[in-house]
Amino acid sequence: MFDIDSGIGNVTVTTSSNGNLGPSHWAERAASIIISVGKDAHPTIAEQAKEFKAYIHKAVQYFIWEAIKEDRSKVITLLRSAGHNDLANSVEKL
């Protein structure tokens, strides 16, 4: 006879009100998927992994902001080329 054990992980729910989850949230998620520190990891290795995870978080967050700026720039250009200068100015101030 073979025994098979099963398990379920815990999900984490995050919500926002009157706005979206910002780049920091998504950078944290990305870092958590890229770097996972095992509970049985040697303390020195775990500490290094946590440092690296923090670095990944910062790097991802930076590039998310860069992507947002690029996308907004594209929207502004499209709005101006369509003659919607007021809308373009509003987006530019975001």
Next chain:
Amino acid sequence: MAFSGNFMCTSFKKELLEAGHNFKNSGGNTFRMALYTDSASFTAATTAYTSSNEITNDAGSAYTAKGNSLTRVDPTTSSTTAYTDFADVSWSTATFSAMGAMIFNDSHSGDASVVILDFGALKTATAGTFTVAFPAADASNAIIRIA
């Protein structure tokens, strides 16, 4: 509180032995996450998706019946444990509350339930984003594990 913890549905375990579910990223079944109110009453004996006590929008139309489909991550192993994972799932411009969720197989006849997830508290988004993040995909934490 109607939700009382996470459950792997017993029927799902049986269906695994019958090759009733395919979690592969390529060519696998369509799994969905449906959200429920605190009035939902699920146990390990739950066998299938139900629209009873499924949440509705307090405003807008972000949530639709049967919830959102999940992006599968190929099952893998670590030591003697096999596990699978899904990408995080989000509802944007959301105005609703949920107490828990069911992952079910939309490709399976009868929309067979897989797991019941208890959020631990009522979670509310108001004109914002409602996101469910899955745990680390490893032998100790992954959403579905078999050892």
